[in-house]
Amino acid sequence: LEPREWWKEAVVYQIYPRSFNDSDGDGIGDIPGIREKVDYLDHLGVDCVWLNPVYESPQVDNGYDVSDYRAINPEYGDMDDWERLLEELHDRDIRLVMDLVLNHTSDQHVWFQRSRDGDEEYADYYFWRDGRGGEGGGKESYPNNWESFFDTPAWSYDDEREQYYLHLFASAQPDLNWENPTVREELYETVNWWLEKGIDGFRLDVINLISKPEGLPNGDPQADTQVGIDQYVDGPRVHEYLDELAEHGFGDYREEVMSVGECVEIDPETALDVTGRKSNALDMTIFFEHVELDRDGWKYSEWNLTDLKTIMSKWQDAVEEGAWVSLYHSNHDQPRGLSRFGDPNYRYESATMLATWLHGHKGTPFVYQGEEIGMTNVDLDSPAELRDVWAQNYWDRKRNAGAEFSEVADRIERFGRDNARTPMQWTDGKHAGFTDGEPWIPVGDDYEECNVERERERDRSILEYYRELIDLRHDDDVLVYGDFELLSPDDEAIYAIRRTLPAADYELLICCNFTDGTPTFETPAEIDFDRAEVALSNELDPDRNPREVDLRPYEAAIYRLY
Ligand code: TEU
Numbered sequence: 001l002e003p004r005e006w007w008k009e010a011v012v013y014q015i016y017p018r019s020f021n022d023s024d025g026d027g028i029g030d031i032p033g034i035r036e037k038v039d040y041l042d043h044l045g046v047d048c049v050w051l052n053p054v055y056e057s058p059q060v061d062n063g064y065d066v067s068d069y070r071a072i073n074p075e076y077g078d079m080d081d082w083e084r085l086l087e088e089l090h091d092r093d094i095r096l097v098m099d100l101v102l103n104h105t106s107d108q109h110v111w112f113q114r115s116r117d118g119d120e121e122y123a124d125y126y127f128w129r130d131g132r133g134g135e136g137g138g139k140e141s142y143p144n145n146w147e148s149f150f151d152t153p154a155w156s157y158d159d160e161r162e163q164y165y166l167h168l169f170a171s172a173q174p175d176l177n178w179e180n181p182t183v184r185e186e187l188y189e190t191v192n193w194w195l196e197k198g199i200d201g202f203r204l205d206v207i208n209l210i211s212k213p214e215g216l217p218n219g220d221p222q223a224d225t226q227v228g229i230d231q232y233v234d235g236p237r238v239h240e241y242l243d244e245l246a247e248h249g250f251g252d253y254r255e256e257v258m259s260v261g262e263c264v265e266i267d268p269e270t271a272l273d274v275t276g277r278k279s280n281a282l283d284m285t286i287f288f289e290h291v292e293l294d295r296d297g298w299k300y301s302e303w304n305l306t307d308l309k310t311i312m313s314k315w316q317d318a319v320e321e322g323a324w325v326s327l328y329h330s331n332h333d334q335p336r337g338l339s340r341f342g343d344p345n346y347r348y349e350s351a352t353m354l355a356t357w358l359h360g361h362k363g364t365p366f367v368y369q370g371e372e373i374g375m376t377n378v379d380l381d382s383p384a385e386l387r388d389v390w391a392q393n394y395w396d397r398k399r400n401a402g403a404e405f406s407e408v409a410d411r412i413e414r415f416g417r418d419n420a421r422t423p424m425q426w427t428d429g430k431h432a433g434f435t436d437g438e439p440w441i442p443v444g445d446d447y448e449e450c451n452v453e454r455e456r457e458r459d460r461s462i463l464e465y466y467r468e469l470i471d472l473r474h475d476d477d478v479l480v481y482g483d484f485e486l487l488s489p490d491d492e493a494i495y496a497i498r499r500t501l502p503a504a505d506y507e508l509l510i511c512c513n514f515t516d517g518t519p520t521f522e523t524p525a526e527i528d529f530d531r532a533e534v535a536l537s538n539e540l541d542p543d544r545n546p547r548e549v550d551l552r553p554y555e556a557a558i559y560r561l562y
Pocket residue numbers: 061064101149169205206262264332333334417
């Protein structure tokens with residue numbers, strides 16, 4: 001067995017605080033609201049909570065624009081509330097991982113304010129550049145041709161400092177200049193400050209964007225995604241910075257904490273580099289290839305199951321070589337996995353199938369709030385319902401080019417980030433039990449049917465299935481540490497996995513029907529079903545001999561083969 005690590009054995013539950021539970025009726029989720037649900041998390045059996053940013057922030061990007069790293073956003077509560085939450089989680093053996101945004105701050109951060117005011121000490125905290133052809137002018141005058149992740153140029157002009165500043169996300173999120181050693185030290189101190197408060201790790205936001213190449217050279221104008229991506233992703237000093245972060249930021253906490261790096265555009269080779277081969281700050285990466293399968297920016301592109309198999313297998317090979325990963329199909333940036341890879345018409349079957357499929361791989365499973373009750377994408381009635389800055393920018397750009405909303409609505413409904421950010425559906429009561437006030441974002445239409453309370457009343461519920469799946473992982477080393485083998489790679493309907501561990505006296509077979517049809521599962525000849533035991537299944541009659549059986553729509557099962 002490879003060395004045991006708590007974060008390999010754990011299931012992580014992701015909380016998007018703005019939309020989880022509102023305790024004070026202002027329509028915005030908060031930390032006391034999370035505390036009311038700690039027993040819910042305990043019952044579900046998760047081992048760790050990843051909390052999206054709760055720091056002081058003007059909330060242009062819902063907290064990814066931090067104005068004070070050491071204060072709690074007043075809408076969410078205060079530091080006492082946060083400390084109490086930590087304590088209550090720890091009382092139930094649930095760990096807490098904070099989301100650190102070190103690539104950029106808010107433009108309301110005092111560092112940026114001073115930097116824009118021309119304060120000497122802060123002058124180089126950010127990337128300030130003169131325009132190329134006259135100040136404040138059009139596109140031609142930007143310092144280079146880079147574009148942001150959010151559908152705008154990567155530069156904005158500041159009237160005060162009379163220069164452009166770089167932002168790889170919204171214009172209210174200026175990029176920090178990691179070239180400046182003082183900036184780095186400030187950030188490492190912040191990291192250490194949080195660790196001393198007793199947290200159990202970090203999810204590091206867009207951590208592979210922190211190093212920009214010297215001279216900020218132009219990007220390839222023909223790039224598939226935004227221009228500049230070939231320059232600012234995995235920059236030249238990224239490993240040096242990561243090692244420094246591990247040493248100065250994590251320090252003595254390095255071994256015990258979990259460190260998850262969100263790495264945009266990452267491939268398996270780079271994942272191996274950042275999880276130990278070249279630098280040592282990350283235990284695992286969040287990769288993107290599987291959630292980019294069906295899209296090209298805002299455009300839909302057809303996908304099929306064999307492509308998903310190819311991508312996942314490639315990443316499972318990387319895990320085998322040492323690049324541990326976060327396993328997820330949903331998060332706060334992605335449309336709901338159930339709407340995307342499953343079928344809301346088969347809510348129970350396809351939500352549980354996707355869970356089985358995901359947890360069947362090698363890596364640490366992440367459950368995004370609402371996934372465990374089968375929440376889906378939402379309809380968008382008008383641009384007034386848009387909350388996400390990225391979707392708003394996209395719509396602005398299209399509108400300026402003369403488009404009608406109806407021309408972009410489909411795409412935003414399919415891929416918009418607001419899909420994942422609607423309030424958690426607790427009950428069939430007013431606003432789904434999320435708030436007594438007016439929710440900051442509309443509640444999903446299906447809340448009467450899809451909510452925690454209803455799930456608890458059902459004989460077979462998605463919620464209970466998740467509980468059992470998580471429980472299964474807790475005493476199954478094969479599920480955590482077993483080698484991964486993909487079976488029937490060419491099958492377009494069935495995704496089947498075999499997990500083996502030399503030390504165990506059984507192996508696992510995970511079988512998932514990704515369709516609403518009834519395909520036949522032709523078990524590979526080497527698999528002996530004579531002594532198969534069903535560990536978990538979403539099928540009422542799972543004991544029928546799985547060899548050459550017709551699967552039911554979205555059927556999923558985990559078998560133990562002795
Ligand atoms: O996300 C980075 C990122 O790459 C996404 O914005 C991505 O481009 C988009 O969701 C399409 O998949 C992180 C955070 O998770 C996100 O919420 C923040 O908006 C962003 O960084 C900036 O901090």
